[in-house]
Amino acid sequence: MIEIINNYKDYLLQNDKSENTVYAYVTDVNLYSKYLEKKEMNLYTSDNVAIMGYIQHLLNQGKSERSINRIVISLRSFYGYLKSRSLVNDIPKISYKSSRTTKKLPQILTVDEVDKIIRSVDKDGPKGIRDNALLELMYATGMKESELISVNVEDVNLDLSFVKCIDNKHFERLIPIGRSACRAIEEYLAIRDQVADAGVTNLFVNLNGQKLTRQGIWRIVKEYSHRAGIDKDVNLNTFRHSFAVHLLQNGANVRAVQKLLGNQVLTYMDTYYEIINSDKINLIYRNTHPRA
Numbered sequence: 001m002i003e004i005i006n007n008y009k010d011y012l013l014q015n016d017k018s019e020n021t022v023y024a025y026v027t028d029v030n031l032y033s034k035y036l037e038k039k040e041m042n043l044y045t046s047d048n049v050a051i052m053g054y055i056q057h058l059l060n061q062g063k064s065e066r067s068i069n070r071i072v073i074s075l076r077s078f079y080g081y082l083k084s085r086s087l088v089n090d091i092p093k094i095s096y097k098s099s100r101t102t103k104k105l106p107q108i109l110t111v112d113e114v115d116k117i118i119r120s121v122d123k124d125g126p127k128g129i130r131d132n133a134l135l136e137l138m139y140a141t142g143m144k145e146s147e148l149i150s151v152n153v154e155d156v157n158l159d160l161s162f163v164k165c166i167d168n169k170h171f172e173r174l175i176p177i178g179r180s181a182c183r184a185i186e187e188y189l190a191i192r193d194q195v196a197d198a199g200v201t202n203l204f205v206n207l208n209g210q211k212l213t214r215q216g217i218w219r220i221v222k223e224y225s226h227r228a229g230i231d232k233d234v235n236l237n238t239f240r241h242s243f244a245v246h247l248l249q250n251g252a253n254v255r256a257v258q259k260l261l262g263n264q265v266l267t268y269m270d271t272y273y274e275i276i277n278s279d280k281i282n283l284i285y286r287n288t289h290p291r292a
Helices: 002-014 019-038 048-060 065-084 111-119 126-141 145-150 179-195 214-227 238-249 254-261 266-288
Strands: 162-166 172-176
Touching (some): 019 048, 111 126, 126 145, 126 162, 126 179, 145 162, 145 214, 238 254, 238 266
């Protein structure tokens, strides 16, 4: 089973799936494999009943519907791979219908909250200087965490104030960066070579000198959000969503924001405008209702 899953991982990487996606898919498949093993079921002969039993098992564990929907996608992909390698005769019907009809809007930080998070960083040592640069760049560019991980030192041009970003589909875009981010990156570059191992080209490295991981970025975001006292579920996408909403709130063109985000689908733009309109309605209410 381990060999099959490792081969599946290689297959995903060869098909240009992002590190984040590969990690999620492989983790989901590993947990599913352990469930089958515990139930003494065979992966190659498992059917719809086994799949529905696993979904019910996840619900009993308290997994969110969002997580289960992602796991369903992972298992569809895995069984599709097994079918393509003639390891299974049929692909089980894998589906899960959410009981909720309303969508949850992403958490958005206010400009003040972003400032609080960044100001909470103690820049007395290499870690703080790196973390400050990372948070500044996240908010300045709206890049995904996988894109931040992939940025190399040579991709940053402080003279012209831009960073080159290449997404998981190998599309390249140039994103302008503001003065605050430029200063933070300049401070970080002055000490980066003291930490980075020879030959490591990634801009952001961990304290062992290797490239920073997704989990490393997650810990940084959580650490400073907690330190700043932000009472919101701040995750790896929160800075990206906040970047987009703040630009649109200040009059940025929708197409320009799409370009900055990397040709983000219009569905997200509709979501961002829903957030903005909700804020406007709340403001109107507070300013006009007699007992607000």
